[in-house]
Amino acid sequence: MTKVVEISPTTRHEGHSKLTLKVDDQGIVERGDWLSITPVRGIEKLAIGKTMEQVPKIASRVCGICPIAHTLASTEAMEASIGCEIPEDAKLLRVILHAANRLHSIALHNILILPDFYIPGTETKFNMFTKEEPARSVMARIARIREIGQTIGAITGGEAIHPSNPRIGGMYQNVSSRAKQKMADLAKEGLVLAHEQMEFMLEVIRNMQNRGFVEVGGKQIPIPKTLGYHNQGVMATSPMYGSSSLDEKPMWDIARWKETRPWDWYMGEVTIDLEDPSYPLGGTTKVGTKANPRMEACNGVPMYDGQPVEVGPRARLSTFKNFDEKGTFAQHIARQMEYPDCCYTILKCLDDLNTSGKVVADNIPLGDGSLGWAANEAPRGTDVHLAKVKDGRVLWYEMLVPTTWNFPTCSRALAGAPWEIAEMVVRAYDPCVSCATHMIVLDEENKIVAQKLMQW
Amino acid sequence: MMIEDPYLGRYVTCVSARSTDKEILKKAQDGGIATALMVYALEQGIIDGTIVAGEGDRPWQSKPAVAMSREDILKAQGTKYNISPQISWLKEATRSYGLDKVGITGVCCQMQAVRKAQLYPINMRDIPGKVAFTVGLFCMENFPYKSMQSIVEDHAAQSLSSVKKMEITKGKFWVYTERGNVATVPLKDTHKYEQPGCHVCLDYVSNLGDISTGSVGSPDGWSTVFIRTKVGNEIWSRAVADGMFETKPIEEVKPGLDLLRKLAKEKIDKNQKTIEERKTFGVNKALRNPYA
Incomplete structure (x- = not known):
C-alpha cells in the first residue's frame, strides 16, 4: 500500500526545501516531489524600472553561494538586450572570475556531501x-582550495561574494601585473x-557506489544500482x-523554453x-x-522541449565530453x-590577459527594449537570465x-530509491534553493493561476 | 616599556630624526620620515605597496594612489593641505592591485579608520590581516580642495600652479612659490575653511599609527617621530641600524615635546568642547559624538 512520508527540511545544502514522497511497502519511492519552501525573493519584480547597472547587483543578492554566476548572467543579459560587445580582456577577467567561483563552490559541496560517504x-x-585523519x-585541503578560489575571485571581481567589478560593458578596472602574477601562482x-x-x-x-548498503538512522538501506536515474534529458x-x-x-x-506552474507538476494534498x-x-x-x-512549492517549473531537464556538471560533461554515466x-x-x-x-585566461588592455566598451547603448538572454554555467548548472532594457531601464x-x-x-529521479536515501x-x-524560488501568477488568460495560487 | 601621555598617546620612544637619503630630503616637507620609512619597508619586503596621497588632476590636489615602487612613493612627497581619502583604496589595494602586505600613510582620522576596519571588517573582507605597516602624520585640521584654493589664491594671492611648498607653522599658513615669493595667512583667517569633521577629532599625533611623525617639536628640516607599536618598533630599529635615519634624543632638541604637548592639548581641549556643545545642539537629538 502506498504511504506518504515527508522529510522537511532537507539538510546539508543551501536554502530550505522539502521532500514529499509516496513510498511502497518496501519503502521504495514510487513518486517523489522535491520542492522549494524558501519564500519567494521577488527579485524579478524589484528589477523592473531600475537602471540596467543596478539590476545585476540586486540579482546577485539572491544568494551568497553563486552570486558570481548571477552577476555575470545578469550583466550579460543586459548587454545582450542592448547589444553591447565587451573588450577581450574584460571577457577574460569574467571567465577567470567564473572559474574561481566554480572551484571554491565544488570544494564547498565536498564538505556537504562527505558525511553521506564512507571512508574507503x-x-x-x-x-x-x-x-x-x-x-x-x-x-x-578543501579550505585551501576555497581560499584560492575566493582570493582569485576577489582580485578579478573586487569581492569574492557579490563581486563589484563586473559592469555593463565590461569590468570597472583591469588588474595590475602583480595581481596577475599572484593569481597565476595561486x-x-x-x-x-x-x-x-x-x-x-x-x-x-566509487567505493560508495560499489557498496550494497548504507546505514541511515541505525538501519541498513540498500543502494540500488540505478540510484538517481531519470529520463528527462540534459541541458x-x-x-x-x-x-x-x-x-x-x-x-x-528561447523558443524551446516554457515556464509552467508547480500546480501542473507536483502532487496535490x-x-x-x-x-x-x-x-x-x-x-x-x-x-x-x-x-x-x-x-507549497515556491519554485517554478521551467520546461525545455516540453520537459524539465537536468542541468549541472553531468549535463555539461555529457553534452560536451561524451560522459555516459547516469544517476546520483x-x-x-x-x-x-x-x-x-x-x-x-584560469591559467589559460591569465596567459592571454593583457593587464594594460581596456576593459570597458567604448560604446554602451541604452537599449531599445529588445529581448536579450545570457546563460552562465554556474557550479550547479545553467543559470539563464533574460532581460529587456529600454533607455537604460529594465522593462x-x-x-x-x-x-x-x-x-x-x-x-x-527519486523514483526507485529507498526513501531514506532520497536526500x-x-x-x-x-542544490542552491534560495535563488530557485520563483513565482508566476498570470497565465495567458490572466486569471486561473492567480486564483489557484492565492487560496491561503 | 610603554609611555602613556593623555595628549600624545601611547608610545615606546620618541626621537627627532631625518632621512639620510639626499633624494628624499630634497623634496621632503620636513625630515622625510614617512617617505623614507615606506621606501625602506618596500625594499625590505615588509610591505608590497603602500597607499599614499598622490597627485590629483589639479595643481596641489591630492588623490590617493597605490604606490608599488620607490619612484611612485617619492612622487607623493610633501604635504598637500587638502583631503585625500586614503582608506577608499585600502580594499582595492588587496584586490585588483594584488597586494598581500599593505602599507598606509595618513592623518590621525585615517589611522582610526584603518584600526576600525581591522576591528570590524564590515565590507572589508580579508583586509585586517593585510595591513602590514601604518605611518600616521600629525594633523591639526585639513581643508577641502576648494578651501585650500581660496586660502592660496584669494588670501595669499598666489597662483596654485606656481606654488612650491605649503606649510602651517608658527601660527601662519605659509605659501612659497617657484619664483621666490613667500606669502603668509594668519591661521585665524583660515579656520573657517577647515572641514567641520576636524573639530570633533581628539587626536593630534596619530595615536593609532605604528609610527607617527610630524614637524612639530623638532628643528627645521627634522621631524618628531613616535614609535608606538611592536611592528613600528621593529621596522624603526632596523631602519636606524641600516643607516636610513639620523636621530637625536627628543629631550635635546628645541622646541621639544613641550610645544607638541601644548598644541595637542590645545586641539584636543578645543575639540572636546565642540563635542560637549554638540550634546545640546539640535532639536530633541544631539549631534553625534564620534567617540561615544
Missing part, C-alpha cells in the same frame, strides 16, 4: 569536524590540490563559461501516514500532517572532474536558475 575500507562515515587533511598551487582532491573524491564515490550551454543571445552560435534556445523518528536529525514529519506540494554517483563524479578544469581555465527581467531546472527533474539523490544536484 571502513564502516565509518566521514565526519568533517573531527581531528582524525583522513578528514582533517581533506578538510585542510592557480598553480590550486591545480595540484584540485587534482589531489579529485582523485580522493573519485575513490570515495548545458558550454563546458565552462556560458552563452548569450549575442553569440554567433547561441547555445540556448496528501496526508502523511509514515513516520520515522530515528531518521536523522529529529525524525520525519509527524503522521497526520497535511502536505500540499503543488500549493555520475553527478558526483562529473562534479569532481570539473575541478582541474577550473584551474586550467522585464527573468531568472531561470540552475536549481529551478533541477527541482522537477530530481523529483522524477542523497537531492544532494547530488548540489
